[in-house]
Amino acid sequence: MFWKFLDDINFVARCKKYNIGMWQCPNFLFLVMGFLTVVSMFGTYFASKSFDDETVTIVSVTIVAAIIVTIGSLIIRGVERIAEANVMKNEFISIVSHQLCSPLSAIKWNMEILENDEFTDYSKLTSKQVIFLKNVKEANDKMLKLVNQLLEVNRIDEGRAVLKHENVDLGEIADQAISELKDLISEREVEVKKRIAPDLPPVSADAAGIKTAIKNLISNAIKYSRQKGEVEVDLKANGRKILLTVKDRGVGIPRYQHRKVFEKFFRSANEARYRTDGIGLGLYLARAIVENLGGKLWFESEAGKGSTFFVSIPVVQK
Structure with missing residues:
Protein backbone atom coordinates (compact mmCIF):
# COMPACT_ATOMS: atom_id res chain seq x y z
CA MET A 1 0.00 0.00 0.00
CA VAL A 87 -4.80 4.37 -30.70
CA MET A 88 -1.75 4.90 -32.92
CA LYS A 89 0.22 2.34 -30.90
CA ASN A 90 -2.54 -0.28 -31.24
CA GLU A 91 -2.84 0.35 -34.96
CA PHE A 92 0.93 0.12 -35.41
CA ILE A 93 1.14 -3.17 -33.46
CA SER A 94 -1.76 -4.62 -35.43
CA ILE A 95 -0.31 -3.66 -38.83
CA VAL A 96 3.25 -4.74 -38.06
CA SER A 97 2.14 -8.01 -36.44
CA HIS A 98 -0.04 -8.96 -39.40
CA GLN A 99 2.77 -8.07 -41.83
CA LEU A 100 5.22 -10.23 -39.86
CA CYS A 101 2.86 -13.20 -39.64
CA SER A 102 2.94 -14.00 -43.36
CA PRO A 103 6.73 -14.33 -43.87
CA LEU A 104 7.19 -16.06 -40.50
CA SER A 105 4.47 -18.59 -41.34
CA ALA A 106 6.06 -19.17 -44.75
CA ILE A 107 9.42 -19.84 -43.07
CA LYS A 108 7.73 -22.25 -40.64
CA TRP A 109 6.04 -24.21 -43.43
CA ASN A 110 9.26 -24.42 -45.45
CA MET A 111 11.21 -25.55 -42.39
CA GLU A 112 8.64 -28.29 -41.78
CA ILE A 113 9.04 -29.41 -45.41
CA LEU A 114 12.82 -29.45 -45.01
CA GLU A 115 12.46 -31.63 -41.92
CA ASN A 116 10.69 -34.23 -44.06
CA ASP A 117 13.06 -37.00 -45.12
CA GLU A 118 11.56 -36.97 -48.63
CA PHE A 119 13.01 -33.49 -49.24
CA THR A 120 16.14 -33.49 -47.10
CA ASP A 121 18.73 -36.23 -46.88
CA TYR A 122 20.09 -35.63 -43.38
CA SER A 123 22.84 -38.19 -44.01
CA LYS A 124 24.44 -35.69 -46.38
CA LEU A 125 24.33 -32.81 -43.86
CA THR A 126 27.09 -32.12 -41.39
CA SER A 127 26.27 -31.92 -37.68
CA LYS A 128 26.70 -28.14 -37.83
CA GLN A 129 24.22 -27.83 -40.70
CA VAL A 130 21.65 -29.84 -38.75
CA ILE A 131 22.16 -27.55 -35.75
CA PHE A 132 21.77 -24.48 -37.97
CA LEU A 133 18.45 -25.77 -39.31
CA LYS A 134 17.27 -26.47 -35.77
CA ASN A 135 18.30 -22.98 -34.64
CA VAL A 136 16.41 -21.34 -37.53
CA LYS A 137 13.26 -23.30 -36.68
CA GLU A 138 13.46 -22.48 -32.95
CA ALA A 139 14.09 -18.78 -33.60
CA ASN A 140 11.19 -18.63 -36.05
CA ASP A 141 8.86 -20.37 -33.60
CA LYS A 142 9.79 -17.82 -30.90
CA MET A 143 9.10 -14.93 -33.26
CA LEU A 144 5.73 -16.40 -34.25
CA LYS A 145 4.82 -16.82 -30.59
CA LEU A 146 5.80 -13.21 -29.88
CA VAL A 147 3.79 -11.87 -32.83
CA ASN A 148 0.73 -13.90 -31.81
CA GLN A 149 1.03 -12.58 -28.26
CA LEU A 150 1.17 -8.99 -29.53
CA LEU A 151 -1.90 -9.58 -31.68
CA GLU A 152 -3.78 -11.13 -28.75
CA VAL A 153 -2.85 -8.23 -26.45
CA ASN A 154 -4.00 -5.79 -29.13
CA ARG A 155 -7.37 -7.57 -29.39
CA ILE A 156 -7.78 -7.49 -25.61
CA ASP A 157 -6.91 -3.78 -25.41
CA GLU A 158 -9.44 -2.98 -28.12
CA GLY A 159 -12.11 -5.22 -26.59
CA ARG A 160 -12.13 -7.53 -29.62
CA ALA A 161 -11.03 -10.70 -27.83
CA VAL A 162 -13.80 -13.30 -28.15
CA LEU A 163 -13.61 -16.45 -26.03
CA LYS A 164 -16.03 -19.33 -26.43
CA HIS A 165 -17.76 -20.90 -23.45
CA GLU A 166 -17.86 -24.68 -23.70
CA ASN A 167 -17.53 -27.63 -21.34
CA VAL A 168 -13.82 -28.18 -20.79
CA ASP A 169 -11.90 -30.81 -18.84
CA LEU A 170 -9.19 -28.78 -17.07
CA GLY A 171 -7.25 -31.94 -16.19
CA GLU A 172 -6.91 -32.82 -19.86
CA ILE A 173 -6.00 -29.22 -20.74
CA ALA A 174 -3.30 -29.19 -18.04
CA ASP A 175 -1.86 -32.46 -19.39
CA GLN A 176 -1.73 -30.99 -22.91
CA ALA A 177 -0.06 -27.80 -21.66
CA ILE A 178 2.66 -29.75 -19.84
CA SER A 179 3.19 -32.02 -22.86
CA GLU A 180 3.66 -29.03 -25.16
CA LEU A 181 6.32 -27.65 -22.80
CA LYS A 182 8.41 -30.83 -22.84
CA ASP A 183 11.29 -29.18 -24.74
CA LEU A 184 11.52 -26.34 -22.21
CA ILE A 185 11.27 -28.83 -19.34
CA SER A 186 14.11 -30.88 -20.84
CA GLU A 187 16.24 -27.78 -21.50
CA ARG A 188 15.88 -26.51 -17.92
CA GLU A 189 16.11 -30.04 -16.46
CA VAL A 190 13.09 -29.24 -14.30
CA GLU A 191 10.80 -31.91 -12.87
CA VAL A 192 7.11 -31.06 -13.21
CA LYS A 193 5.05 -32.84 -10.57
CA LYS A 194 1.34 -32.85 -11.34
CA ARG A 195 -1.47 -33.84 -9.02
CA ILE A 196 -4.83 -33.88 -10.76
CA ALA A 197 -7.82 -34.92 -8.68
CA PRO A 198 -9.97 -37.64 -10.33
CA ASP A 199 -13.50 -37.03 -11.65
CA LEU A 200 -13.23 -33.25 -11.76
CA PRO A 201 -16.40 -31.56 -13.06
CA PRO A 202 -16.05 -29.65 -16.34
CA VAL A 203 -15.65 -25.87 -16.39
CA SER A 204 -17.18 -23.38 -18.79
CA ALA A 205 -14.21 -22.03 -20.72
CA ASP A 206 -12.54 -21.55 -24.08
CA ALA A 207 -10.27 -24.59 -24.52
CA ALA A 208 -7.56 -22.81 -26.53
CA GLY A 209 -7.68 -19.70 -24.34
CA ILE A 210 -7.46 -21.48 -20.98
CA LYS A 211 -4.67 -23.72 -22.31
CA THR A 212 -2.71 -20.60 -23.28
CA ALA A 213 -3.19 -19.19 -19.78
CA ILE A 214 -2.09 -22.43 -18.08
CA LYS A 215 0.91 -22.82 -20.41
CA ASN A 216 2.02 -19.27 -19.63
CA LEU A 217 1.88 -19.93 -15.88
CA ILE A 218 3.73 -23.26 -16.06
CA SER A 219 6.25 -21.85 -18.54
CA ASN A 220 7.03 -18.95 -16.21
CA ALA A 221 7.44 -21.33 -13.27
CA ILE A 222 9.89 -23.44 -15.28
CA LYS A 223 11.90 -20.46 -16.55
CA TYR A 224 12.32 -18.95 -13.10
CA SER A 225 13.10 -22.25 -11.39
CA ARG A 226 16.65 -23.21 -10.59
CA GLN A 227 18.35 -25.75 -12.84
CA LYS A 228 17.09 -29.25 -11.95
CA GLY A 229 14.41 -27.70 -9.76
CA GLU A 230 10.78 -28.69 -9.27
CA VAL A 231 7.46 -27.23 -10.40
CA GLU A 232 4.21 -28.45 -8.85
CA VAL A 233 0.93 -28.34 -10.77
CA ASP A 234 -2.07 -29.10 -8.59
CA LEU A 235 -5.68 -29.30 -9.79
CA LYS A 236 -8.60 -29.94 -7.47
CA ALA A 237 -12.25 -29.07 -6.82
CA ASN A 238 -12.88 -26.16 -4.49
CA GLY A 239 -16.62 -25.83 -3.89
CA ARG A 240 -18.27 -24.73 -7.12
CA LYS A 241 -14.92 -23.91 -8.67
CA ILE A 242 -11.83 -25.71 -9.90
CA LEU A 243 -8.59 -24.48 -8.34
CA LEU A 244 -5.34 -24.73 -10.30
CA THR A 245 -2.10 -24.12 -8.41
CA VAL A 246 1.29 -23.70 -10.09
CA LYS A 247 4.15 -23.57 -7.59
CA ASP A 248 7.89 -23.18 -8.04
CA ARG A 249 10.77 -22.81 -5.61
CA GLY A 250 12.75 -20.49 -7.82
CA VAL A 251 13.85 -16.91 -7.63
CA GLY A 252 10.53 -15.40 -6.52
CA ILE A 253 9.27 -11.86 -7.03
CA PRO A 254 10.37 -8.98 -4.77
CA ARG A 255 7.49 -7.57 -2.72
CA TYR A 256 7.87 -4.07 -4.14
CA GLN A 257 7.12 -5.46 -7.61
CA HIS A 258 3.99 -7.42 -6.69
CA ARG A 259 1.60 -4.72 -7.86
CA LYS A 260 3.18 -4.72 -11.34
CA VAL A 261 3.20 -8.47 -11.99
CA PHE A 262 0.14 -8.49 -14.26
CA GLU A 263 1.07 -5.35 -16.18
CA LYS A 264 2.05 -5.52 -19.84
CA PHE A 265 5.77 -5.98 -20.47
CA PHE A 266 6.51 -6.65 -16.80
CA ARG A 267 9.94 -8.17 -16.18
CA SER A 268 10.98 -9.19 -12.70
CA ALA A 269 14.07 -7.64 -11.15
CA ASN A 270 15.50 -11.18 -11.15
CA GLU A 271 15.07 -11.57 -14.91
CA ALA A 272 18.65 -10.56 -15.72
CA ARG A 273 19.98 -13.14 -13.30
CA TYR A 274 18.05 -15.98 -14.95
CA ARG A 275 18.26 -14.63 -18.53
CA THR A 276 14.74 -15.72 -19.42
CA ASP A 277 13.33 -14.98 -22.86
CA GLY A 278 10.01 -13.31 -23.60
CA ILE A 279 8.86 -9.71 -23.28
CA GLY A 280 6.57 -9.91 -20.27
CA LEU A 281 3.16 -10.51 -21.85
CA GLY A 282 2.45 -14.02 -20.54
CA LEU A 283 0.96 -13.11 -17.15
CA TYR A 284 -0.97 -10.17 -18.61
CA LEU A 285 -2.57 -12.48 -21.18
CA ALA A 286 -3.22 -15.20 -18.60
CA ARG A 287 -5.12 -12.89 -16.28
CA ALA A 288 -7.08 -11.30 -19.15
CA ILE A 289 -8.18 -14.74 -20.38
CA VAL A 290 -9.07 -16.07 -16.92
CA GLU A 291 -11.07 -12.98 -15.97
CA ASN A 292 -12.83 -12.96 -19.35
CA LEU A 293 -14.01 -16.48 -18.52
CA GLY A 294 -15.37 -15.39 -15.14
CA GLY A 295 -12.43 -16.74 -13.15
CA LYS A 296 -9.77 -15.26 -10.93
CA LEU A 297 -5.97 -15.30 -11.03
CA TRP A 298 -3.74 -14.30 -8.13
CA PHE A 299 -0.37 -15.19 -6.65
CA GLU A 300 1.86 -15.36 -3.59
CA SER A 301 5.60 -14.82 -3.84
CA GLU A 302 8.67 -14.03 -1.82
CA ALA A 303 12.08 -13.16 -3.22
CA GLY A 304 14.41 -16.14 -3.06
CA LYS A 305 11.67 -18.59 -2.06
CA GLY A 306 9.62 -19.01 -5.23
CA SER A 307 6.11 -18.16 -6.38
CA THR A 308 2.69 -19.78 -6.34
CA PHE A 309 0.00 -18.80 -8.84
CA PHE A 310 -3.65 -19.69 -8.33
CA VAL A 311 -6.39 -19.92 -10.95
CA SER A 312 -10.02 -20.35 -9.94
CA ILE A 313 -12.58 -21.22 -12.65
CA PRO A 314 -16.33 -21.81 -12.04
CA VAL A 315 -17.60 -25.32 -12.84
CA VAL A 316 -20.48 -25.89 -15.22
CA GLN A 317 -23.77 -25.46 -13.39
CA LYS A 318 -26.09 -28.44 -13.80
Whole structure:
Protein backbone atom coordinates (compact mmCIF):
# COMPACT_ATOMS: atom_id res chain seq x y z
CA MET A 1 0.00 0.00 0.00
CA PHE A 2 2.82 2.41 0.89
CA TRP A 3 4.62 1.84 -2.42
CA LYS A 4 1.37 2.27 -4.34
CA PHE A 5 0.72 5.57 -2.52
CA LEU A 6 4.20 6.85 -3.39
CA ASP A 7 3.71 5.82 -7.01
CA ASP A 8 0.34 7.61 -7.16
CA ILE A 9 1.74 10.93 -5.92
CA ASN A 10 4.92 10.76 -8.01
CA PHE A 11 3.51 12.83 -10.88
CA VAL A 12 6.98 13.47 -12.35
CA ALA A 13 7.51 9.74 -12.99
CA ARG A 14 4.01 9.37 -14.41
CA CYS A 15 4.51 12.29 -16.80
CA LYS A 16 7.79 10.77 -18.00
CA LYS A 17 6.02 7.42 -18.44
CA TYR A 18 3.58 9.03 -20.91
CA ASN A 19 6.42 11.00 -22.55
CA ILE A 20 4.60 14.33 -22.33
CA GLY A 21 5.50 17.72 -20.87
CA MET A 22 4.49 18.75 -17.36
CA TRP A 23 1.90 21.25 -18.64
CA GLN A 24 0.29 18.53 -20.72
CA CYS A 25 0.37 15.87 -18.02
CA PRO A 26 -3.06 15.29 -16.35
CA ASN A 27 -1.48 14.16 -13.04
CA PHE A 28 0.48 17.39 -12.63
CA LEU A 29 -2.37 19.60 -13.86
CA PHE A 30 -4.85 18.03 -11.43
CA LEU A 31 -2.41 18.79 -8.63
CA VAL A 32 -2.07 22.42 -9.75
CA MET A 33 -5.84 22.77 -10.12
CA GLY A 34 -6.41 21.35 -6.64
CA PHE A 35 -3.82 23.72 -5.19
CA LEU A 36 -5.43 26.72 -6.91
CA THR A 37 -8.88 25.66 -5.72
CA VAL A 38 -7.69 25.58 -2.11
CA VAL A 39 -5.86 28.90 -2.53
CA SER A 40 -8.95 30.52 -4.07
CA MET A 41 -11.14 29.34 -1.20
CA PHE A 42 -8.83 30.84 1.42
CA GLY A 43 -8.16 33.92 -0.74
CA THR A 44 -11.85 34.60 -1.18
CA TYR A 45 -12.45 34.21 2.54
CA PHE A 46 -9.64 36.59 3.57
CA ALA A 47 -10.48 39.07 0.78
CA SER A 48 -14.06 39.29 2.01
CA LYS A 49 -12.76 39.95 5.53
CA SER A 50 -10.10 42.48 4.52
CA PHE A 51 -11.97 44.53 1.91
CA ASP A 52 -15.38 46.11 2.24
CA ASP A 53 -15.63 46.50 -1.52
CA GLU A 54 -17.25 43.35 -2.95
CA THR A 55 -15.73 44.13 -6.34
CA VAL A 56 -12.31 42.95 -5.16
CA THR A 57 -13.75 39.60 -4.07
CA ILE A 58 -15.68 39.15 -7.32
CA VAL A 59 -12.66 39.98 -9.47
CA SER A 60 -10.36 37.62 -7.55
CA VAL A 61 -12.88 34.76 -7.75
CA THR A 62 -13.35 35.37 -11.48
CA ILE A 63 -9.60 35.31 -12.14
CA VAL A 64 -9.11 32.07 -10.21
CA ALA A 65 -12.11 30.49 -11.97
CA ALA A 66 -10.65 31.46 -15.35
CA ILE A 67 -7.32 29.90 -14.42
CA ILE A 68 -9.05 26.67 -13.30
CA VAL A 69 -11.03 26.51 -16.56
CA THR A 70 -7.78 27.00 -18.52
CA ILE A 71 -6.09 24.19 -16.59
CA GLY A 72 -9.16 22.01 -17.19
CA SER A 73 -8.77 22.62 -20.92
CA LEU A 74 -5.08 21.65 -20.72
CA ILE A 75 -6.03 18.45 -18.88
CA ILE A 76 -8.51 17.53 -21.61
CA ARG A 77 -5.85 18.12 -24.28
CA GLY A 78 -3.35 16.01 -22.34
CA VAL A 79 -5.82 13.14 -22.02
CA GLU A 80 -6.68 13.40 -25.72
CA ARG A 81 -3.00 13.25 -26.63
CA ILE A 82 -2.51 10.12 -24.52
CA ALA A 83 -5.63 8.53 -26.05
CA GLU A 84 -4.47 9.36 -29.59
CA ALA A 85 -1.03 7.90 -28.88
CA ASN A 86 -2.66 4.73 -27.56
CA VAL A 87 -4.80 4.37 -30.70
CA MET A 88 -1.75 4.90 -32.92
CA LYS A 89 0.22 2.34 -30.90
CA ASN A 90 -2.54 -0.28 -31.24
CA GLU A 91 -2.84 0.35 -34.96
CA PHE A 92 0.93 0.12 -35.41
CA ILE A 93 1.14 -3.17 -33.46
CA SER A 94 -1.76 -4.62 -35.43
CA ILE A 95 -0.31 -3.66 -38.83
CA VAL A 96 3.25 -4.74 -38.06
CA SER A 97 2.14 -8.01 -36.44
CA HIS A 98 -0.04 -8.96 -39.40
CA GLN A 99 2.77 -8.07 -41.83
CA LEU A 100 5.22 -10.23 -39.86
CA CYS A 101 2.86 -13.20 -39.64
CA SER A 102 2.94 -14.00 -43.36
CA PRO A 103 6.73 -14.33 -43.87
CA LEU A 104 7.19 -16.06 -40.50
CA SER A 105 4.47 -18.59 -41.34
CA ALA A 106 6.06 -19.17 -44.75
CA ILE A 107 9.42 -19.84 -43.07
CA LYS A 108 7.73 -22.25 -40.64
CA TRP A 109 6.04 -24.21 -43.43
CA ASN A 110 9.26 -24.42 -45.45
CA MET A 111 11.21 -25.55 -42.39
CA GLU A 112 8.64 -28.29 -41.78
CA ILE A 113 9.04 -29.41 -45.41
CA LEU A 114 12.82 -29.45 -45.01
CA GLU A 115 12.46 -31.63 -41.92
CA ASN A 116 10.69 -34.23 -44.06
CA ASP A 117 13.06 -37.00 -45.12
CA GLU A 118 11.56 -36.97 -48.63
CA PHE A 119 13.01 -33.49 -49.24
CA THR A 120 16.14 -33.49 -47.10
CA ASP A 121 18.73 -36.23 -46.88
CA TYR A 122 20.09 -35.63 -43.38
CA SER A 123 22.84 -38.19 -44.01
CA LYS A 124 24.44 -35.69 -46.38
CA LEU A 125 24.33 -32.81 -43.86
CA THR A 126 27.09 -32.12 -41.39
CA SER A 127 26.27 -31.92 -37.68
CA LYS A 128 26.70 -28.14 -37.83
CA GLN A 129 24.22 -27.83 -40.70
CA VAL A 130 21.65 -29.84 -38.75
CA ILE A 131 22.16 -27.55 -35.75
CA PHE A 132 21.77 -24.48 -37.97
CA LEU A 133 18.45 -25.77 -39.31
CA LYS A 134 17.27 -26.47 -35.77
CA ASN A 135 18.30 -22.98 -34.64
CA VAL A 136 16.41 -21.34 -37.53
CA LYS A 137 13.26 -23.30 -36.68
CA GLU A 138 13.46 -22.48 -32.95
CA ALA A 139 14.09 -18.78 -33.60
CA ASN A 140 11.19 -18.63 -36.05
CA ASP A 141 8.86 -20.37 -33.60
CA LYS A 142 9.79 -17.82 -30.90
CA MET A 143 9.10 -14.93 -33.26
CA LEU A 144 5.73 -16.40 -34.25
CA LYS A 145 4.82 -16.82 -30.59
CA LEU A 146 5.80 -13.21 -29.88
CA VAL A 147 3.79 -11.87 -32.83
CA ASN A 148 0.73 -13.90 -31.81
CA GLN A 149 1.03 -12.58 -28.26
CA LEU A 150 1.17 -8.99 -29.53
CA LEU A 151 -1.90 -9.58 -31.68
CA GLU A 152 -3.78 -11.13 -28.75
CA VAL A 153 -2.85 -8.23 -26.45
CA ASN A 154 -4.00 -5.79 -29.13
CA ARG A 155 -7.37 -7.57 -29.39
CA ILE A 156 -7.78 -7.49 -25.61
CA ASP A 157 -6.91 -3.78 -25.41
CA GLU A 158 -9.44 -2.98 -28.12
CA GLY A 159 -12.11 -5.22 -26.59
CA ARG A 160 -12.13 -7.53 -29.62
CA ALA A 161 -11.03 -10.70 -27.83
CA VAL A 162 -13.80 -13.30 -28.15
CA LEU A 163 -13.61 -16.45 -26.03
CA LYS A 164 -16.03 -19.33 -26.43
CA HIS A 165 -17.76 -20.90 -23.45
CA GLU A 166 -17.86 -24.68 -23.70
CA ASN A 167 -17.53 -27.63 -21.34
CA VAL A 168 -13.82 -28.18 -20.79
CA ASP A 169 -11.90 -30.81 -18.84
CA LEU A 170 -9.19 -28.78 -17.07
CA GLY A 171 -7.25 -31.94 -16.19
CA GLU A 172 -6.91 -32.82 -19.86
CA ILE A 173 -6.00 -29.22 -20.74
CA ALA A 174 -3.30 -29.19 -18.04
CA ASP A 175 -1.86 -32.46 -19.39
CA GLN A 176 -1.73 -30.99 -22.91
CA ALA A 177 -0.06 -27.80 -21.66
CA ILE A 178 2.66 -29.75 -19.84
CA SER A 179 3.19 -32.02 -22.86
CA GLU A 180 3.66 -29.03 -25.16
CA LEU A 181 6.32 -27.65 -22.80
CA LYS A 182 8.41 -30.83 -22.84
CA ASP A 183 11.29 -29.18 -24.74
CA LEU A 184 11.52 -26.34 -22.21
CA ILE A 185 11.27 -28.83 -19.34
CA SER A 186 14.11 -30.88 -20.84
CA GLU A 187 16.24 -27.78 -21.50
CA ARG A 188 15.88 -26.51 -17.92
CA GLU A 189 16.11 -30.04 -16.46
CA VAL A 190 13.09 -29.24 -14.30
CA GLU A 191 10.80 -31.91 -12.87
CA VAL A 192 7.11 -31.06 -13.21
CA LYS A 193 5.05 -32.84 -10.57
CA LYS A 194 1.34 -32.85 -11.34
CA ARG A 195 -1.47 -33.84 -9.02
CA ILE A 196 -4.83 -33.88 -10.76
CA ALA A 197 -7.82 -34.92 -8.68
CA PRO A 198 -9.97 -37.64 -10.33
CA ASP A 199 -13.50 -37.03 -11.65
CA LEU A 200 -13.23 -33.25 -11.76
CA PRO A 201 -16.40 -31.56 -13.06
CA PRO A 202 -16.05 -29.65 -16.34
CA VAL A 203 -15.65 -25.87 -16.39
CA SER A 204 -17.18 -23.38 -18.79
CA ALA A 205 -14.21 -22.03 -20.72
CA ASP A 206 -12.54 -21.55 -24.08
CA ALA A 207 -10.27 -24.59 -24.52
CA ALA A 208 -7.56 -22.81 -26.53
CA GLY A 209 -7.68 -19.70 -24.34
CA ILE A 210 -7.46 -21.48 -20.98
CA LYS A 211 -4.67 -23.72 -22.31
CA THR A 212 -2.71 -20.60 -23.28
CA ALA A 213 -3.19 -19.19 -19.78
CA ILE A 214 -2.09 -22.43 -18.08
CA LYS A 215 0.91 -22.82 -20.41
CA ASN A 216 2.02 -19.27 -19.63
CA LEU A 217 1.88 -19.93 -15.88
CA ILE A 218 3.73 -23.26 -16.06
CA SER A 219 6.25 -21.85 -18.54
CA ASN A 220 7.03 -18.95 -16.21
CA ALA A 221 7.44 -21.33 -13.27
CA ILE A 222 9.89 -23.44 -15.28
CA LYS A 223 11.90 -20.46 -16.55
CA TYR A 224 12.32 -18.95 -13.10
CA SER A 225 13.10 -22.25 -11.39
CA ARG A 226 16.65 -23.21 -10.59
CA GLN A 227 18.35 -25.75 -12.84
CA LYS A 228 17.09 -29.25 -11.95
CA GLY A 229 14.41 -27.70 -9.76
CA GLU A 230 10.78 -28.69 -9.27
CA VAL A 231 7.46 -27.23 -10.40
CA GLU A 232 4.21 -28.45 -8.85
CA VAL A 233 0.93 -28.34 -10.77
CA ASP A 234 -2.07 -29.10 -8.59
CA LEU A 235 -5.68 -29.30 -9.79
CA LYS A 236 -8.60 -29.94 -7.47
CA ALA A 237 -12.25 -29.07 -6.82
CA ASN A 238 -12.88 -26.16 -4.49
CA GLY A 239 -16.62 -25.83 -3.89
CA ARG A 240 -18.27 -24.73 -7.12
CA LYS A 241 -14.92 -23.91 -8.67
CA ILE A 242 -11.83 -25.71 -9.90
CA LEU A 243 -8.59 -24.48 -8.34
CA LEU A 244 -5.34 -24.73 -10.30
CA THR A 245 -2.10 -24.12 -8.41
CA VAL A 246 1.29 -23.70 -10.09
CA LYS A 247 4.15 -23.57 -7.59
CA ASP A 248 7.89 -23.18 -8.04
CA ARG A 249 10.77 -22.81 -5.61
CA GLY A 250 12.75 -20.49 -7.82
CA VAL A 251 13.85 -16.91 -7.63
CA GLY A 252 10.53 -15.40 -6.52
CA ILE A 253 9.27 -11.86 -7.03
CA PRO A 254 10.37 -8.98 -4.77
CA ARG A 255 7.49 -7.57 -2.72
CA TYR A 256 7.87 -4.07 -4.14
CA GLN A 257 7.12 -5.46 -7.61
CA HIS A 258 3.99 -7.42 -6.69
CA ARG A 259 1.60 -4.72 -7.86
CA LYS A 260 3.18 -4.72 -11.34
CA VAL A 261 3.20 -8.47 -11.99
CA PHE A 262 0.14 -8.49 -14.26
CA GLU A 263 1.07 -5.35 -16.18
CA LYS A 264 2.05 -5.52 -19.84
CA PHE A 265 5.77 -5.98 -20.47
CA PHE A 266 6.51 -6.65 -16.80
CA ARG A 267 9.94 -8.17 -16.18
CA SER A 268 10.98 -9.19 -12.70
CA ALA A 269 14.07 -7.64 -11.15
CA ASN A 270 15.50 -11.18 -11.15
CA GLU A 271 15.07 -11.57 -14.91
CA ALA A 272 18.65 -10.56 -15.72
CA ARG A 273 19.98 -13.14 -13.30
CA TYR A 274 18.05 -15.98 -14.95
CA ARG A 275 18.26 -14.63 -18.53
CA THR A 276 14.74 -15.72 -19.42
CA ASP A 277 13.33 -14.98 -22.86
CA GLY A 278 10.01 -13.31 -23.60
CA ILE A 279 8.86 -9.71 -23.28
CA GLY A 280 6.57 -9.91 -20.27
CA LEU A 281 3.16 -10.51 -21.85
CA GLY A 282 2.45 -14.02 -20.54
CA LEU A 283 0.96 -13.11 -17.15
CA TYR A 284 -0.97 -10.17 -18.61
CA LEU A 285 -2.57 -12.48 -21.18
CA ALA A 286 -3.22 -15.20 -18.60
CA ARG A 287 -5.12 -12.89 -16.28
CA ALA A 288 -7.08 -11.30 -19.15
CA ILE A 289 -8.18 -14.74 -20.38
CA VAL A 290 -9.07 -16.07 -16.92
CA GLU A 291 -11.07 -12.98 -15.97
CA ASN A 292 -12.83 -12.96 -19.35
CA LEU A 293 -14.01 -16.48 -18.52
CA GLY A 294 -15.37 -15.39 -15.14
CA GLY A 295 -12.43 -16.74 -13.15
CA LYS A 296 -9.77 -15.26 -10.93
CA LEU A 297 -5.97 -15.30 -11.03
CA TRP A 298 -3.74 -14.30 -8.13
CA PHE A 299 -0.37 -15.19 -6.65
CA GLU A 300 1.86 -15.36 -3.59
CA SER A 301 5.60 -14.82 -3.84
CA GLU A 302 8.67 -14.03 -1.82
CA ALA A 303 12.08 -13.16 -3.22
CA GLY A 304 14.41 -16.14 -3.06
CA LYS A 305 11.67 -18.59 -2.06
CA GLY A 306 9.62 -19.01 -5.23
CA SER A 307 6.11 -18.16 -6.38
CA THR A 308 2.69 -19.78 -6.34
CA PHE A 309 0.00 -18.80 -8.84
CA PHE A 310 -3.65 -19.69 -8.33
CA VAL A 311 -6.39 -19.92 -10.95
CA SER A 312 -10.02 -20.35 -9.94
CA ILE A 313 -12.58 -21.22 -12.65
CA PRO A 314 -16.33 -21.81 -12.04
CA VAL A 315 -17.60 -25.32 -12.84
CA VAL A 316 -20.48 -25.89 -15.22
CA GLN A 317 -23.77 -25.46 -13.39
CA LYS A 318 -26.09 -28.44 -13.80
